[in-house]
Amino acid sequence: MAGPLWPRGRRGSTDEALIRAVYEEHGAALLGYATRLTGDRAVAEDVVQETLIRAWRHSEVLVNGKGSVRGWLLTVARNIITDRYRARAARPAEVSGTPATVPVEVDHADSVVDAMAVLGALDRLSPEHRSVLTELYYRERSVAETADSLGIPEGTVKSRSHYALKALREAFKEDVSRQSRPDRPAGLREVVA
Structure with missing residues (x-):
């Protein structure tokens, strides 16, 4: 991740600095964990980004001293991946509209x-x-x-x-x-x- 993907001015520069520090310390572990769970680096990067956005929105969790920051981040990442999997499983599979696709003939x-x-x-x-x-x-x-x-x-x-x-x-x-x-x-x- 090259730079912050959250809006400036909503929170102070201290929150931005905190998220930058969290990413520098835990970003590689978080990306590795998400990549192992998803099997896709691009999806894992999206998960890391979403995890950091949630961390930024709940920055109080990162500074309250209760529990492990890395544990919280990994849990958030796992929950995001689980939510994506469930959403995909709940939707019917998308069908490509290519000319090679033979339409299903229900009634002969x-x-x-x-x-x-x-x-x-x-x-x-x-x-x-x-x-x-x-x-x-x-x-x-x-x-x-x-x-x-x-x-x-x-x-x-x-x-x-x-x-x-x-x-x-x-x-x-x-x-x-x-x-x-x-x-x-x-x-x-x-x-x-």
């Missing part, structure tokens, strides 16, 4: 409805169209890999995928219009919208 019902809608629409496709989409999107194969797997030309894979996706869109539109009727429960309408 939406993914089940989506899967059912896609599977229902895939069932309406011809086997040729369905097999092309399965290879391209579910097995994540390239056009060339899909062509090799199915034994058809790459141009045919592209053509079938185009028409299969078009047919899927039509199937979803039919489902939406069917679900939009008042006699049907809502469900797919929200998925497609």
